[in-house]
Amino acid sequence: MGAGVVATGGGNSAFTHLLDQNRLWYNNRRLIALHGWIVLLLITSSTNGFDGSLLNSFQSLSVWNDYFATPAGGRLGVLNAMQNIGSLAAYPFAPYLSDGLGRRPTIWIGSLIMLIAVVLQSAAQNWGMFLSARFLIGFGLTFAANAAPMLVTEIAYPRYRAPLTALYNSLWYSGNIVATWSTFGTQHINNNWAWRIPSILQGIVPVLQVFLIWFVPESPRWLISKGKEEKALQTLAYYHADGNEQDPLVQFEFNEIKSAIDLDREVSANVGWKSLIATPGNRKRMAIIVALAFFSQWSGNGLVSYYLKDVMVSIGITDSTIQLLINGILAIWNLFWAVLSSFLVNRLGRRLMFITSVIGMLIAFTFQTVCTARYQITLNNNAAHAVIAFIFIFYASYDLAFTPLIVSYTVEILPYSLRAKGFNIFNFVISVALIFNQYVNPIAMGHIGWKYYIVYCCWLCFELAFCYFMIVETKNLSLEETAVLFDGEEVSNALHNATREVRHEDYDEKTSDSGYTPTNELKA
Incomplete structure (x- = not known):
């Protein structure tokens, strides 16, 4: 359960501070x-x-x-x-x-x-x-x-x-x-x-x-799984950020969903009904x-x-x-x-x-x-x-x-x-x-x-x-972060490594117009 503790501690800081408190x-x-x-x-x-x-x-x-x-x-x-x-x-x-x-x-x-x-x-x-x-x-x-x-x-x-x-x-x-x-x-x-x-x-x-x-x-997750990434980003932006595709929350959601789905595709165990009891x-x-x-x-x-x-x-x-x-x-x-x-x-x-x-x-x-x-x-x-x-x-x-x-x-x-x-x-x-x-x-x-x-x-x-x-x-916890509680540190690290680089780019470069500054914890 060590990985679960990490997820719980970092899960909130990963996305809740990106929410517009006035929205x-x-x-x-x-x-x-x-x-x-x-x-x-x-x-x-x-x-x-x-x-x-x-x-x-x-x-x-x-x-x-x-x-x-x-x-x-x-x-x-x-x-x-x-x-x-x-x-x-x-x-x-x-x-x-x-x-x-x-x-x-x-x-x-x-x-x-x-x-x-x-x-x-x-x-x-x-x-x-x-x-x-x-x-x-x-x-x-x-x-x-x-x-x-x-x-x-x-x-x-x-x-x-x-x-x-x-x-x-x-x-x-x-x-x-x-x-x-x-x-x-x-x-x-x-x-x-x-x-x-x-x-x-x-x-x-x-x-x-x-x-x-x-x-x-x-569902944005279904759209991304079918290669309709642009439509998924538009859907997230329209309803979650008044149409702003560069909003920090939208970028976080989009990249986390995409990384999780890409990771699932790379893991052969996550295919078919057998996967339900494979791990x-x-x-x-x-x-x-x-x-x-x-x-x-x-x-x-x-x-x-x-x-x-x-x-x-x-x-x-x-x-x-x-x-x-x-x-x-x-x-x-x-x-x-x-x-x-x-x-x-x-x-x-x-x-x-x-x-x-x-x-x-x-x-x-x-x-x-x-x-x-x-x-x-x-x-x-x-x-x-x-x-x-x-x-x-x-x-x-x-x-x-x-x-x-x-x-x-x-x-x-x-x-x-x-x-x-x-x-x-x-x-x-x-x-x-x-x-x-x-x-x-x-x-x-x-x-x-x-x-x-x-x-x-x-x-x-x-x-x-x-x-x-x-x-x-x-x-x-987000839907993607909840997986850590069951799958352990290995999957958590794979998902973190898959999304870490794109998060830095999105939060350090794309969000300057919105006035958002990433926290030290997110940059760490």
Whole structure:
């Protein structure tokens, strides 16, 4: 970890002092425009949240249950898992589209497929048609969800990169809110429009992205990797320095990205899927990424996220209106904590947030288990109310790290050459975990009830140990500098030597017009 200490000490001085302290997101029209386009990318996650919450809400609608013969057990598990089965089918193709065609075309293709799926789902006439739509939604979402967070990370102004990338997964709950409350509002419609209207609303984000995505700037890293260096420099300059290509920050970003990509090309290990496990640094990355993907779905959250109705029934809450109301309030609660946590990323750091999050989940889920058992044994209403309270506490803890950080941490610890493939593995593991969770949870709860919760209590203990020993702090480092924490001093020195000469030229000669004088530390 010696090289990591060096990176942390020098990483801040390498680029943060180049930032214009007066250039903030709200007082610069080009940053405002950039953040507007980033919002268009961030709401990709809301599409996922909408879809994840839709079926949860539909299960409380009598007209939906009547139309599809009240799915339960394995049949309900297959329905919930179908979206992720569609995602699995798209994973072999997603990284090649993101790296080959570019981030923007990949998002457009995914959004177009989702739009077709929404039409099919909204007009579903039978079980097979509904299932097919669920498959297509997952298939299209994989393309958009693979490219969108990477593009956010790669075009964001350095000061705002971490919180914006953290916001990506946090906005999952914005879709959750729309799906939950729209279904709450249509529950009293005594025909199939009670579920068709929320299904139609799922097409809002895909429509916006299909028509607007071409106005979003393409990733400078992707442009440089394809030999379009002039366009990459123009993009960085336009959004990060009001069009000044000689700005010290722009020159630093451009040269560091170019040097890192050139270095990746020279290292034969960074080619193909095998590269993900070819070096000790990459193996550690993948261990963390795979673990976080599993943890994000196997922490007990899947019980409430997809089977809230069953959880509510287990504590005596059978009224569909109350179930939908609790679901809707929980969605707003989750969005609040997830967004708040996103803006604390640079203050608290990744490691502290992950460890605190798991401790909070473990405590809350343990008490939730105890109170659920007490209610089922004694039928004590106070115990049922306590379960609801601990569900809210559990999600506040979950949202501290596992909502905002799992995507942002994954993309920032992966170097450019591995980012699309590594992030695809992350999404693949999430889908596998979800399929297992969505299929097994209703069956296990039906057979052993509250005792199934004990499994998650034990698993959370393992999560805590893993996060304590494995999570690496990456606070205040650029995407390129983060690689040093995993790859060690050798790669750090190679990148430093590759960029050192050009930095001296840029900062000593090209920036005199801007009035910037390099620090002694940078010249050293």
